[in-house]
Amino acid sequence: MRMRLLRRLLMILVVMGLPHKGEASSAIIADVSDRSIAVTAGFNGARTTLFGTLPETGDVIIVVKGPSETITVREKKRIAGMWVNGAFHTFKNVPGIYWVASSRPLELIAPDEFLRAQQIGLMNVSLKDSDTPDDARIDEFSHALLIQKAMRDEYTFAPAMIHVMEGRLYRADLELPSSAPTGAYIATTYLMQDGKLISAQQTPIYLKKEGSPEWISNMAHSHSYTYALITIVFASFSGWFSAILLQRR
Amino acid sequence: MVQIYLPIAEMSVSIVTLLFMGAGVGVLSGLFGIGGGFLLTPLLIFLGIPSGIAVGTQANQSIASSISGMLAHKRNRNVDIPLALIMLAGGLAGTVTGSSIFSYLQQLGQIDFLVSALYVLFLGLIGFLMLVESIDAILRSHRNPHLPPKPRQIPQVIARLPFRVNFEGSGIHISVLVPALLGYITGITSILLGLNGTLLVPAMIYLMAMPATVVAGTSLFQLAFVSMLSSGFHAAFHSTVDIILALPLMAGGVMGAQIGSRFAGRLRPDYARLLLGLVVVSVALRLLIQLTVFPDARFSIEVTS
Numbered sequence: 001m002r003m004r005l006l007r008r009l010l011m012i013l014v015v016m017g018l019p020h021k022g023e024a025s026s027a028i029i030a031d032v033s034d035r036s037i038a039v040t041a042g043f044n045g046a047r048t049t050l051f052g053t054l055p056e057t058g059d060v061i062i063v064v065k066g067p068s069e070t071i072t073v074r075e076k077k078r079i080a081g082m083w084v085n086g087a088f089h090t091f092k093n094v095p096g097i098y099w100v101a102s103s104r105p106l107e108l109i110a111p112d113e114f115l116r117a118q119q120i121g122l123m124n125v126s127l128k129d130s131d132t133p134d135d136a137r138i139d140e141f142s143h144a145l146l147i148q149k150a151m152r153d154e155y156t157f158a159p160a161m162i163h164v165m166e167g168r169l170y171r172a173d174l175e176l177p178s179s180a181p182t183g184a185y186i187a188t189t190y191l192m193q194d195g196k197l198i199s200a201q202q203t204p205i206y207l208k209k210e211g212s213p214e215w216i217s218n219m220a221h222s223h224s225y226t227y228a229l230i231t232i233v234f235a236s237f238s239g240w241f242s243a244i245l246l247q248r249r
Numbered sequence: 250m251v252q253i254y255l256p257i258a259e260m261s262v263s264i265v266t267l268l269f270m271g272a273g274v275g276v277l278s279g280l281f282g283i284g285g286g287f288l289l290t291p292l293l294i295f296l297g298i299p300s301g302i303a304v305g306t307q308a309n310q311s312i313a314s315s316i317s318g319m320l321a322h323k324r325n326r327n328v329d330i331p332l333a334l335i336m337l338a339g340g341l342a343g344t345v346t347g348s349s350i351f352s353y354l355q356q357l358g359q360i361d362f363l364v365s366a367l368y369v370l371f372l373g374l375i376g377f378l379m380l381v382e383s384i385d386a387i388l389r390s391h392r393n394p395h396l397p398p399k400p401r402q403i404p405q406v407i408a409r410l411p412f413r414v415n416f417e418g419s420g421i422h423i424s425v426l427v428p429a430l431l432g433y434i435t436g437i438t439s440i441l442l443g444l445n446g447t448l449l450v451p452a453m454i455y456l457m458a459m460p461a462t463v464v465a466g467t468s469l470f471q472l473a474f475v476s477m478l479s480s481g482f483h484a485a486f487h488s489t490v491d492i493i494l495a496l497p498l499m500a501g502g503v504m505g506a507q508i509g510s511r512f513a514g515r516l517r518p519d520y521a522r523l524l525l526g527l528v529v530v531s532v533a534l535r536l537l538i539q540l541t542v543f544p545d546a547r548f549s550i551e552v553t554s
Binding site for chain 1: 252253254256257259260261297309310312313314315316317320321324361362366473477480481482484485486488490492493495499500503504507540541546547548549550551552553
């Protein structure tokens, strides 16, 4: 931790000292306005700014991936006139959130092979079912997953906008829906020139429950018997209390 | 629209929507003495709440609404306590059975299909019978307003069962097996489908010929305790009770239930049964259409861990 901080400070000094020629340091300096986002009782999604400086001018792409999830995709099929769950695939290590932003349309910035290899852009996110990797229909199921996630605003269809100022400073606004899973997010910033990768930098962002949501979630999962009792007593009391209250009037 | 964050469902919803939803279901609950779970669970799923959390939280909120409703009926001495206790014993056993069926179906990955199919079957059947019977009763009273309503009789097969007891509160003479078995079945459907009073109330009216005045209070008594066990199982073993989600539903629900039970006294019983029959049949039809014509989407995704 301390080493990284030291290196980061050093880099800032280097960049400030050598404002023009990029040979001295080819690293991007990337940061987020909120490294840690609190999920409190009033949480309704979050908005934070990703910004930084580039060692030289070029195009910028940022990809943010949320904590991994295991997701089962089921297909409905018709049996005797009724829609029943039929074939399914379970995908492991699926990013809970997938957000992408770019300074220009992706296809103008980088060649397809690069975008596919780095999984940049919704349709380049590659998902694998480790149990049945050879199934011919796996692509159909993984596309269905991407579309369903995009419909919940958990994945972005079209890249968000990155503003580049003076050719060296960049800024983009990351928006997370209220259903964003808690945990560690990784933002990867790519600097591209003429379709080639010049430099990349990763920044972590943490989404964490705080206050009453943290307490309730912790009770429900780690002390489930106590929580069960509390919720029963609480509901019974509300019912009893409301009956008395409304009788008086 | 004030949004609140649900710590267990891990998403935000509008508190106003939840209050109105709770109130709407509460009105029906107060009117007919049904749990309203058959409406609330699908509504919560429609909001995007995962189905397990919808069922678990609905069980929790129905503790509050049934206790509140039961106390209102108890003031009017409309609860047959001995009968309710027998149904409760069956109900608790049914909840335990239902809990293991639930886990088994979840492993098969067919729980949502089976839940929808059972809903259509139970609700369709009950709703249809109620419609036929109540329309018949209304027509009879229109033809001859002075004719006393046809006394309902316990079906022959049921009347012949052994261990018959006199239940004074309801004024019926019936085998204890009937309420015990009814309680057992509703216990299972309660934890599986969130269907409790919806099944119990018509059964008490048509199979046990109980007078309408005691039906609602007695079913709410049984329901209060079955919901406690159901909610407890969901919270302790599946972590599927979201207290922040339950809170506005309860607040809306108790207010709605008071409105409902105030109207219950003014509504003629045959019209009340016609209304309930219509509500039940339309929910069944909506689910049937979804099951056979248009599913929500061809593919569905579920976060499994």
